[in-house]
Amino acid sequence: MSEPRPIAPSDQTTAAFWEATSKQELTLQKCSACGHVQHYPRGFCISCGQTHLETLQASGFGRIVSFTIVHRAPHPAFQPPYAVALVELREGPVVLTNIVGCDPDEIACDQSVQVTWEDLPDGRKLPLFTLERN
Numbered sequence: 001m002s003e004p005r006p007i008a009p010s011d012q013t014t015a016a017f018w019e020a021t022s023k024q025e026l027t028l029q030k031c032s033a034c035g036h037v038q039h040y041p042r043g044f045c046i047s048c049g050q051t052h053l054e055t056l057q058a059s060g061f062g063r064i065v066s067f068t069i070v071h072r073a074p075h076p077a078f079q080p081p082y083a084v085a086l087v088e089l090r091e092g093p094v095v096l097t098n099i100v101g102c103d104p105d106e107i108a109c110d111q112s113v114q115v116t117w118e119d120l121p122d123g124r125k126l127p128l129f130t131l132e133r134n
């Protein structure tokens with residue numbers, strides 16, 4: 001990439017998530033009251049509104065629910081063609097992400113994917129996904 005991705009800085013709500021990424025750990029939030037699992041990090045449960053959220057270590061595996069191949073990038077950090085996908089994690093949350101490390105023509109719905117990490121200039125790592133190889 002010729003220019004860094006435009007990624008929001010870490011803040012009070014996301015600090016623990018980003019700290020875990022520096023160790024290549026993908027974490028989710030689990031509500032202590034209702035058990036709902038969510039991603040991205042928030043200050044409350046989006047299911048019941050409770051603010052007691054536990055950190056849950058994600059498996060890093062999921063499946064592609066939907067995707068598109070982008071041929072005209074909206075920002076110089078993105079080199080087309082590239083894949084934008086909705087990935088349903090094994091733990092439940094659906095994340096908007098990129099599928100990397102493969103030819104875009106290899107990507108299909110329902111494929112199994114696993115997390116991979118992209119280094120960010122400030123030391124954080126961005127979780128992306130790649131096709132699961134057996």
Ligand SMILES: [Zn+2]
Pocket residue numbers: 031032033034035036045046047048049050
């Ligand atoms: Zn809840």
